[in-house]
Amino acid sequence: MLDSTSVQRHDGSTYQRPGIQGSMSVQPQDNAQWEQALTFIAVDRDKRAYSQLFSYFAPRLKAFGLKMFGNEQQAMEMVQDTMLNVWQKARLFDASRGCASTWIFTIARNVRFDMLRKKQSRKDELSADDLFFDGDYPEQEGVDSNEWDLWLLAEKVAPHFAKLPPAQRDVMEKVYLEEKSHQEVSEELAIPLGTVKSRIRLALDRLREAIDDPRS
C-alpha cells in the first residue's frame, strides 16, 4: 500500500512523495541515515530499514533508468536488479569510501552495463564488475611526479594562475597550494561544496585553454 508522505527537502520546501504505509513513518533524509540503514541491512537483514531505503531510491532509480534506457520495462528491470544487489550485498558498502548514494549509483551503472551487454548477446569477458572496479586499488609505491609537477607549475601554469577570476583563484589556491580538501574550502568560504567543485572545474578549463593556446 502506498500513501502520500510529506517530506522536508534540503532547500526547506516540502513535496509529496509516495511511501509504503506502516514502515514509512520515519523519513531518513540524509546520507548518514542511508548509511545507517545499509548497516542495519548488512548486520540484521533489517527489512524496515530496507523498505525505507527502497521507497526513497527505487523511484529515483526508475527515473535514472528511464533516462538511460528510454523504456519503462528495462527501467524497472534495472531498478529491481539494483535494489536486489543493495539487499544482498549491503555488507560491501563501506562508508569510508563514499556516500550511500554513490554506492547505489555504481550498482545501477553496473546493472545497466550488464543488461546492455546481455541484450547485444556479447559473450566475451567484459563484465561490469571488472571494468568498473569498486574496491581498493593497491598502494602505488615510489610514484614520484614532483619533478614534472614543479616544472609544469613554474613554466606553464603559474603565469595563467594570476589571470583567473578572483573567486576561482581563491578556491584554487586553497585546494592546490594550501592542500585543503574541497569540504574544508567549502566551510572556510561558506559556499556550497558543489560551488567549490564547479569553480575548480571552471578554473581548470581556463588554465587548460590558456596552456593549449599556442599564442601563450
Next chain:
Amino acid sequence: MIHAVKHHPAQELLEQYIEASLAPELSLAIAAHLDLCPHCQRVKMDLEAEAGAALVNLAEEPATATEWQQMLDFITAQPELAVSMEKRQPFALQIQNSEILLPASLKPLLQNKLKWLNLGGISTAKLAGEDQHNVSLLYIRKDSEVPQHTHLGLEITLVLKGKIYDEAGCYGEGDLLINTPDHTHTPRTMSEDCLCLSVLTAPLKFKKGLTRLLNPLQHLFY
C-alpha cells in the same frame, strides 16, 4: 623511479566511462589506465560521488503501489549473498620471454594462450572484440618504428611496459595515447622493448571535439 603517469584521459572521457556510456572495449582501456594511475582513481571516485548526488536529485518516477510492493517483497525474500571486497592486484604474465606485471583489468581477457602475429619488430595478439572494436596487445621490440597507418575510428594505446616515443614526446607505463582519424604520427621505441594495450574503436561523439580526449595536465590538479 617508477614512471609517473603523464598522459591521462580527459575528464569528459572519464565522465562517460563512469556512467558506462563508452564502448566496452574503450572502457577496458580506461579501467586498465585507472589500475596504473592513482590520480585518475581519485577523479573517478569524485565523478561517481557527483553522479550519486545527481541520482538523489532526480524527480521520482512513479509506479503503482502494487508494483513497488511486489518488487520489495520479491527482493526481501532473497537470501544475502556471501560477498567480500576484493583487492585489485596486478598479475604476472610471460610475454615474449619476459615476465611482465599487468593491470588487473586485463586478467579476464588473458586466460587463454596468446596467439602472436609477428610483423618485423612488432607482434600483436588479439584479446577481444569484433566489428569496429578490437582489443589487442602490441609488443614492439626496441629500436622499432610502428608504420604509419590510418583507421576510421579512434585508436587508443595504453603503455603497459617500457617506453614509446612520438613527435609529441615520450610515453611510459600507464600513459594513454589517443589517435583520431585525422591525426597521424609515427610512434617508435628506442633502447627498450615496449608492451602496449591497443584498442581500436568507432568514432565517439564529444561536446568539445576530439582534441580534448587527452589531458596531460589533469594529474596536477587532483
